[in-house]
Amino acid sequence: MMEHVATNETILVVGGGISGMTAALEAAETGKNVVLVEKNPALGGRTSQLYRYFPKLCHPVCGLEINLRRLKNNPRVRVLTLAEVTGIEGSTGNYTVSVKVKPRYVNENCTACGDCGRAVETLVDDPFNYNLGQHKAAYLPNAMAYPQRYVLDPAIIGSADADRAKAACKYGAIDLDMKEETIQVKAGAVVWATGWQPYDAAKIQPYGYGRFKNVITSVEFERLADIHGPTGGKILRPSDGKEAKNIAFIQCAGSRDENHLRHCSRICCMASLKQTHYVREAYPQDGKSTIYYIDIRAIDRFEDFYQKVQADPSVTFIKSKVAKITEDEHGNPVCWGVNTEGYKRYTTPHDLVVLAVGMEPSVKGINIPGHIVADSSGFIEADPANGAVFGAGCASNALDVNRAVQSATAAALRAIQVVNKVAKAEA
Amino acid sequence: MSANTAMAEKYRNNFLKEIEEQVEMGDWVKMCMQCGVCSGSCPTNFQSAWEHPPQELFMMIRAGRREEVLTTTSMWNCTSCYNCIVRCPRKLPITHIMHGIAEYAHRLGKAPKMQPTRFFSGLFWKNATRTGRVNELKLSMGLYFKDGFVQGIKNGMAMQSVALGLMKAKRLSPFELFGGHKCKDQKGIQAMLKKAYDIERSRKAARMAG
Numbered sequence: 001m002m003e004h005v006a007t008n009e010t011i012l013v014v015g016g017g018i019s020g021m022t023a024a025l026e027a028a029e030t031g032k033n034v035v036l037v038e039k040n041p042a043l044g045g046r047t048s049q050l051y052r053y054f055p056k057l058c059h060p061v062c063g064l065e066i067n068l069r070r071l072k073n074n075p076r077v078r079v080l081t082l083a084e085v086t087g088i089e090g091s092t093g094n095y096t097v098s099v100k101v102k103p104r105y106v107n108e109n110c111t112a113c114g115d116c117g118r119a120v121e122t123l124v125d126d127p128f129n130y131n132l133g134q135h136k137a138a139y140l141p142n143a144m145a146y147p148q149r150y151v152l153d154p155a156i157i158g159s160a161d162a163d164r165a166k167a168a169c170k171y172g173a174i175d176l177d178m179k180e181e182t183i184q185v186k187a188g189a190v191v192w193a194t195g196w197q198p199y200d201a202a203k204i205q206p207y208g209y210g211r212f213k214n215v216i217t218s219v220e221f222e223r224l225a226d227i228h229g230p231t232g233g234k235i236l237r238p239s240d241g242k243e244a245k246n247i248a249f250i251q252c253a254g255s256r257d258e259n260h261l262r263h264c265s266r267i268c269c270m271a272s273l274k275q276t277h278y279v280r281e282a283y284p285q286d287g288k289s290t291i292y293y294i295d296i297r298a299i300d301r302f303e304d305f306y307q308k309v310q311a312d313p314s315v316t317f318i319k320s321k322v323a324k325i326t327e328d329e330h331g332n333p334v335c336w337g338v339n340t341e342g343y344k345r346y347t348t349p350h351d352l353v354v355l356a357v358g359m360e361p362s363v364k365g366i367n368i369p370g371h372i373v374a375d376s377s378g379f380i381e382a383d384p385a386n387g388a389v390f391g392a393g394c395a396s397n398a399l400d401v402n403r404a405v406q407s408a409t410a411a412a413l414r415a416i417q418v419v420n421k422v423a424k425a426e427a
Numbered sequence: 428m429s430a431n432t433a434m435a436e437k438y439r440n441n442f443l444k445e446i447e448e449q450v451e452m453g454d455w456v457k458m459c460m461q462c463g464v465c466s467g468s469c470p471t472n473f474q475s476a477w478e479h480p481p482q483e484l485f486m487m488i489r490a491g492r493r494e495e496v497l498t499t500t501s502m503w504n505c506t507s508c509y510n511c512i513v514r515c516p517r518k519l520p521i522t523h524i525m526h527g528i529a530e531y532a533h534r535l536g537k538a539p540k541m542q543p544t545r546f547f548s549g550l551f552w553k554n555a556t557r558t559g560r561v562n563e564l565k566l567s568m569g570l571y572f573k574d575g576f577v578q579g580i581k582n583g584m585a586m587q588s589v590a591l592g593l594m595k596a597k598r599l600s601p602f603e604l605f606g607g608h609k610c611k612d613q614k615g616i617q618a619m620l621k622k623a624y625d626i627e628r629s630r631k632a633a634r635m636a637g
Contacts, residue, residue, distance in 0.1 A: 063497075206468075206514065250463070257516035294462040322465025323514065337467030343483050 017045020019393025020193035042145035105152035119168035133230030168236035199254035255358030465511035484624025
C-alpha cells in the first residue's frame with residue numbers, strides 16, 4: 001500500500017465515511033488515481049453507526065455494501081486506515097501531504113477468524129457503540145468493517161495479552177513490531193470529507209447529560225436499537241436495564257442556539273421522527289414517544305414522513321424547548337418547561353430522554369493544515385482561497401446521507417477538473 | 428380613506444415599532460423564535476400572577492396587542508434571576524426587556540397602580556432621591572401601609588420580631604422616622620438627577636425623531 005506512487009495527478013480524499021468513499025469512488029471510476037485516508041481502523045464513518053436511514057427505513061449496510069464492493073473492484077483507490085493528515089504543503093495541482101499512519105499490529109494475512117479476540121482478555125471501550133459497551137482489545141471494528149481485519153488496541157501492546165493474541169493467530173497476521181510512521185503523499189487536489197461529530201451534550205448543562213444515566217444522545221439511541229449494539233437491539237435504559245417504553249425526544253439539543261451551535265443541524269428532526277419508529281417497533285402495544293420541538297424541520301420531500309408520524313397515536317408532539325431535566329427517585333428523567341401552545345407548564349417524567357444532538361463539523365477547532373475558509377459554524381466554505389482543497393459532505397455543511405453523497409460527488413468533480421488541468425499542462 | 432386602507436390600518440402593527448423605539452433593548456423583541464425556554468426557566472411562573480410568560484409577551488407585542496401588554500402585571504413579576512438570559516438560544520436580554528417594558532408602561536401611566544413591584548419601585552425612588560440616602564424605616568412602613576391602615580398594622584405586627592431583631596443588632600433605628608440621615612450635598616444630588624433626566628429625555632426625543 002505504501003509503495004503506491006502518488007503524483008500530482010492523484011486526488012487525495014481525507015475521511016472514509018459515506019462522503020469520502022463516494023468522492024473517492026466517483027473520481028476513481030473516471031480513471032483518476034485516488035488515495036483515501038481514514039482515521040479509524042475501518043471505513044464507513046458515522047453512517048455505519050446508524051441503525052436505519054430515513055425516509056425509507058432501510059439499513060445502512062445496504063448502501064455501504066454497494067460502495068465497499070465498488071471499492072474492492074477498483075484498483076485506482078488506495079485506502080489508508082488509521083491514518084491522519086498532519087500537514088499540507090504546496091498549492092493547486094501540486095500538494096505534498098504528510099500522513100501519520102498508526103500501527104494496526106495486524107497485517108494483510110488476517111482472515112478475520114477471531115482467534116486473537118478469543119485469546120485476549122482485556123476489555124476496552126467500544127467507540128463504534130459510542131462507548132456504551134466494551135469489546136476485546138483485539139477486535140474487528142464492526143461487522144461490516146472494511147478492511148475485514150482485526151485491530152489490536154495499543155493499550156495491550158507489551159502485555160501478556162498481546163503475546164496471547166500473537167500465539168493464537170494461525171496465519172502469522174499479528175506483528176507487534178509495527179511502528180507509527182509518517183508518509184508523504186503527492187496530490188493535485190484534496191477532498192476534505194472529515195464529516196461531523198455529535199455535539200458534546202454535557203455542555204448543555206440544564207439537560208444533565210453525563211449526570212443522569214437515562215439522558216442519552218440520538219446517536220447513542222441508534223446503537224441501542226441496532227442488533228449489533230450493546231443491548232442486542234433491545235431498547236433498554238442505561239441505569240437499570242429496564243425496558244424504555246416512554247421515551248422523550250428533545251429537538252435542537254445544541255443546534256440553533258447561540259450558546260452552542262449557531263446552525264440548524266438539519267438531520268435531527270428527521271432522525272427523531274425516524275426513531276419513533278424504533279420505539280413503536282420494539283413496543284407495539286405500549287411504546288410511547290414524545291417529541292419536544294421548536295418547529296419540525298422535515299425538509300422538502302420528507303414532509304410526508306412527518307405527516308405519517310403525526311398520524312401515529314403513539315407519538316405526541318409538544319411545541320416547547322425543554323428548559324431543564326431533573327431526575328426523580330425512580331431514576332426517571334423529568335422534563336420541565338412550558339408548552340407554547342396554550343402556555344401551559346409541564347413537569348413530565350419519562351423512562352428515557354433522547355437528546356437530538358446537533359452536528360458539529362469535525363474540522364471545527366482542528367487546524368486543517370493549510371489555509372481553509374470556514375463559516376461561523378466551522379463548515380468549510382467553497383472559496384477560491386482554499387485552492388484545490390474542497391470540502392465534501394458534513395465537513396462542508398450539516399447534511400443527511402443523501403445530500404452528503406451529492407456534495408461528495410460535486411467535490412469529486414471539482415477535484416477531477418484540477419487534475420485534468422495538471423495532466424494537460426504536463427502533456 | 429377607502430374601505431381597503433381602513434382595513435389595512437386596522438391590521439397595521441405599529442406597536443412592535445413603538446416598543447423598538449421606546450423600550451430599552453426593545454429592538455430585540457423581533458428576534459424571539461418562540462421556543463419557550465425562558466418561561467420554562469422562570470421561577471416566578473409557578474405563581475398565578477404571571478399572566479403572560481416572556482415569549483407570550485413578545486408574541487403579543489408582535490401581534491399589536493398594545494393595551495393588554497402595557498396594562499398586564501406580568502413583566503412586573505420579573506425577579507431578575509437571569510435564568511432566561513443564560514438559556515435563551517437567541518441571546519435575547521429578556522430580563523432587561525421585561526424591565527424596559529415595565530418602565531415604558533409606567534412612563535405612559537398604564538401600569539397597574541397597586542402592583543406591589545411598581546408601588547415599591549416608586550416608593551424607593553422617592554425615598555432615595557429626596558435625601559440621597561435610603562431611609563429603610565420609612566420605606567418599609569410605606570410598603571406595609573400600601574393597602575390601608577388596618578392592613579398596615581397587621582403587616583407591621585407580623586414583622587415585629589424581625590424589626591426588634593434588627594434594632595437589637597443596631598441595623599434599624601426608630602429615630603429614623605423623624606428625618607433620618609442624609610447626604611451632605613443635597614443640592615448636588617438634585618442637580619445630578621435633573622441632568623440625568625435631561626439627558627434621558629433628549630435621547631428619547633432623538634430616537635423618536637429618527
